[in-house]
Amino acid sequence: xxxxxxxxxxxxxxxxxxxxxxxxxxxxxxxxxxxxxxxxxxxxxxxxxxxxxxxxxxxxxxxxxxxxxxxxxxxxxxxxxxxxxxxxxxxxxxxxxxxxxxxxxxxx
Amino acid sequence: xxxxxxxxxxxxxxxxxxxxxxxxxxxxxxxxxxxxxxxxxxxxxxxxxxxxxxxxxxxxxxxxxxxxxxxxxxxxxxxxxxxxxxxxxxxxxxxxxxxxxxxxxxxx
Numbered sequence: 001x002x003x004x005x006x007x008x009x010x011x012x013x014x015x016x017x018x019x020x021x022x023x024x025x026x027x028x029x030x031x032x033x034x035x036x037x038x039x040x041x042x043x044x045x046x047x048x049x050x051x052x053x054x055x056x057x058x059x060x061x062x063x064x065x066x067x068x069x070x071x072x073x074x075x076x077x078x079x080x081x082x083x084x085x086x087x088x089x090x091x092x093x094x095x096x097x098x099x100x101x102x103x104x105x106x107x108x
Numbered sequence: 109x110x111x112x113x114x115x116x117x118x119x120x121x122x123x124x125x126x127x128x129x130x131x132x133x134x135x136x137x138x139x140x141x142x143x144x145x146x147x148x149x150x151x152x153x154x155x156x157x158x159x160x161x162x163x164x165x166x167x168x169x170x171x172x173x174x175x176x177x178x179x180x181x182x183x184x185x186x187x188x189x190x191x192x193x194x195x196x197x198x199x200x201x202x203x204x205x206x207x208x209x210x211x212x213x214x215x216x
Contacts, residue, residue, distance in 0.1 A: 029134035098206025106129035
């Protein structure tokens, strides 16, 4: 799926019907990826992932973002040189009602 | 934790406060382990895991049960030569309200 302007492009991601619960759970089951998901859940709009404080190298950060995107947990929009990530909350809540809320409620 | 009779013993498992969401998500993020969790969720009481139809070898089955138990997702009670597994629904619902329901609601 590609949005209408040529300068803003959504990186490849599964459609809602293609998302699989085991992939979502695997993607969420990592401390660093949970940090990313919590940061995106707290944001009102897409955020540049470089802005999220993470205790990992840039290449590891890129890896984790790809895992989340390919599982259907986040969308990544390229706008010029920036990449803005958003949580696919509507898709996840529709497919697995309560799952994301339960994960975000976790204290440990 | 060991129950009071000598012939019925709970295999080692984390206390509720020791359960970590990333471990639960990792444990759930596997198709075979999801089959086990769905079967246990549908059972009224503990079931012998040999009774769950799984497309894996006995040793792989044992591995998956251990991952689930060590993550805090299931309890396994040894009663004589039988091992009865139960879902730790009360613990998971208390820690991560909605998570388990969302996973079980998944059609794919």
